[in-house]
Amino acid sequence: MISIDKALLRQLLLIERPWEVREYRFDPRKRRCDVWVAPEVERGWFGRERKPALPTQTCSWRHLSIGPIQCHLHVALPPGQDQPGLEWLGEPGMPFTRGLSQRVFAMFNQGVSLQSVCTLMDLSLQDVWRYRYALDSGKPSGAAPAPVAAPPVVPRAPWVDEPGHPNVPDLTDPVWLRLLNADLGLDIKVLSLKLMLTRVRSQLELINDDEVRLLKLRELHRYFVKNERVLTHELAQLRQG
Amino acid sequence: MTIPPSSSAVPVGSGILMTLEQATQAIRSGACLCLAADEALLRQLPRGNWIAGSIPYFMGQDGGETTREKLFVSELPALDATPTLRWYGEHNLERIALDAPAHGLSVLIIPAFSGVHSLYARQAPSYEDMYLKPLVGWIAGVHLDDLGRTAPVVANGQTLEFRSDQALALHLPLPERVYPRIDIVNLFQPGSGDTIRFPSTGFSAREAYVNGQLRDFAQYLGERAIDTRLPLVADYSGALVNVSFKGVDAAHGQVDFYAPVFDDVEYRLAQPVPDAARAFGQGLPADARAAGWSCNCILNYLHANLQGQRTGPLTGPMTFGEIAYQLLNQTLVYVSLESV
Numbered sequence: 001m002i003s004i005d006k007a008l009l010r011q012l013l014l015i016e017r018p019w020e021v022r023e024y025r026f027d028p029r030k031r032r033c034d035v036w037v038a039p040e041v042e043r044g045w046f047g048r049e050r051k052p053a054l055p056t057q058t059c060s061w062r063h064l065s066i067g068p069i070q071c072h073l074h075v076a077l078p079p080g081q082d083q084p085g086l087e088w089l090g091e092p093g094m095p096f097t098r099g100l101s102q103r104v105f106a107m108f109n110q111g112v113s114l115q116s117v118c119t120l121m122d123l124s125l126q127d128v129w130r131y132r133y134a135l136d137s138g139k140p141s142g143a144a145p146a147p148v149a150a151p152p153v154v155p156r157a158p159w160v161d162e163p164g165h166p167n168v169p170d171l172t173d174p175v176w177l178r179l180l181n182a183d184l185g186l187d188i189k190v191l192s193l194k195l196m197l198t199r200v201r202s203q204l205e206l207i208n209d210d211e212v213r214l215l216k217l218r219e220l221h222r223y224f225v226k227n228e229r230v231l232t233h234e235l236a237q238l239r240q241g
Numbered sequence: 242m243t244i245p246p247s248s249s250a251v252p253v254g255s256g257i258l259m260t261l262e263q264a265t266q267a268i269r270s271g272a273c274l275c276l277a278a279d280e281a282l283l284r285q286l287p288r289g290n291w292i293a294g295s296i297p298y299f300m301g302q303d304g305g306e307t308t309r310e311k312l313f314v315s316e317l318p319a320l321d322a323t324p325t326l327r328w329y330g331e332h333n334l335e336r337i338a339l340d341a342p343a344h345g346l347s348v349l350i351i352p353a354f355s356g357v358h359s360l361y362a363r364q365a366p367s368y369e370d371m372y373l374k375p376l377v378g379w380i381a382g383v384h385l386d387d388l389g390r391t392a393p394v395v396a397n398g399q400t401l402e403f404r405s406d407q408a409l410a411l412h413l414p415l416p417e418r419v420y421p422r423i424d425i426v427n428l429f430q431p432g433s434g435d436t437i438r439f440p441s442t443g444f445s446a447r448e449a450y451v452n453g454q455l456r457d458f459a460q461y462l463g464e465r466a467i468d469t470r471l472p473l474v475a476d477y478s479g480a481l482v483n484v485s486f487k488g489v490d491a492a493h494g495q496v497d498f499y500a501p502v503f504d505d506v507e508y509r510l511a512q513p514v515p516d517a518a519r520a521f522g523q524g525l526p527a528d529a530r531a532a533g534w535s536c537n538c539i540l541n542y543l544h545a546n547l548q549g550q551r552t553g554p555l556t557g558p559m560t561f562g563e564i565a566y567q568l569l570n571q572t573l574v575y576v577s578l579e580s581v
Contacts, residue, residue, distance in 0.1 A: 191425060192375075192423065199366045230420050
């Protein structure tokens with residue numbers, strides 16, 4: 001049986017006091033490590049607990065892997081205690097810790113498809129889809145704040161050629177926001193665009209996170225790129241702005 | 242320009258009613274087929290490239306018909322590609338559009354009253370790649386006399402598996418020069434009356450915001466003597482989408498629907514349609530007349546008395562729900578192939 005030092009595990013997971021690793025279960029065959037984390041118990045002389053432990057509620061999240069080993073954290077959280085900033089914790093109801101959420105979100109932001117995220121990060125489609133669904137419903141992305149101020153957006157010429165898609169406005173073109181905000185009245189003939197636009201608009205009403213809003217804009221742009229050949233009527237109107 | 246099907250197994254158009262013998266011959270020709278019929282007939286079919294769902298209501302070549310003795314057969318445009326058939330349960334339904342080919346058409350049949358039916362209705366709009374890839378289908382049902390006694394089924398012709406708790410999709414790759422255009426014909430227009438919103442998404446509602454005021458919805462419908470054969474209608478950026486009433490229980494204050502109402506959508510009650518059969522025939526856009534696949538709703542069949550009547554050139558099963566990407570009610574869905 002393989003034994004791991006709990007203190008080492010705590011360091012690998014960047015868990016700091018007053019939290020401690022209570023237990024772990026490592027299954028090399030399944031390439032999975034489950035780790036139970038809880039607040040440190042104050043102990044007196046002779047190792048007895050100094051005061052009774054607070055009631056807790058256990059939340060589980062998938063965390064960043066350690067090499068090829070999937071890491072699942074089960075954290076005993078005292079109720080009502082929010083621990084912002086701890087990357088090894090997650091938001092209630094989300095499948096991933098903040099640390100893993102940031103990584104997944106960064107991939108979405110780079111245009112990586114959901115399926116590729118699953119493959120590259122060794123994540124289940126169900127969990128990634130749950131995360132994505134939560135974003136679409138207005139939950140925060142968990143993305144880390146930018147370390148420096150983002151450079152100002154320089155307006156580009158609207159019809160900067162997309163390689164292979166010259167008729168689709170660049171993602172930075174303000175026409176997309178106008179379309180999403182219904183400031184641009186578009187005569188739409190394609191059913192899928194009508195349905196998709198409605199869905200994205202209603203999702204944006206719930207989403208306050210700018211990064212997630214950008215993600216939705218990318219989705220709409222991707223739709224136009226994929227269906228460029230059948231959207232000539234709609235793209236002509238976008239061109240006229 | 243529309244593209245004809247690849248074989249002569251089934252006449253050009255959105256399909257026809259056939260005998261078991263004719264359907265068997267069509268299957269043995271190797272054609273890629275979408276079938277609808279009573280379960281007992283489907284279980285007599287040989288293996289082949291086909292997907293099927295149970296239903297005994299049809300718009301056939303001779304008009305609306307209720308029959309357990311015939312099968313409705315439409316040919317899908319295989320165009321030298323082999324379709325992939327895949328089952329979806331509640332554990333993997335979100336994969337449906339991801340699994341669809343990058344260029345192609347997917348036909349999805351879901352058994353009514355199943356967990357996957359409910360899940361798809363509520364969540365399909367949020368599935369990855371939804372709306373990016375053409376997806377149509379319908380909800381399999383049963384004869385209304387058999388409600389509660391027989392479960393709707395979906396069948397995989399490649400394996401002859403029948404299931405009542407899972408959905409089945411036929412994913413068909415198509416050449417990039419071909420685009421399957423999906424569209425709908427919805428006879429129902431929103432009325433000029435009250436706006437209605439719901440506090441939560443679901444297949445039933447106790448309350449609704451009527452012109453912004455929270456009301457007991459069953460009571461509201463009763464007070465206004467609303468004809469619940471007419472659906473709620475919402476405007477999705479120009480596409481009119483219905484939610485049909487299933488039942489109103491005034492005693493318990495609950496209204497049930499055949500599709501979920503969504504909490505972020507505004508609805509109005511539909512205006513009446515005086516002559517639905519004629520309206521379907523006259524309301525068809527030009528590209529619909531050359532459609533290669535179509536389905537319509539059993540509620541239209543019943544409420545508009547379509548038995549024996551034609552709805553223009555389009556034929557197809559009259560189903561327990563229609564799919565044009567997401568679940569629809571009381572709507573005609575059709576697919577026509579275009580060259581791009």
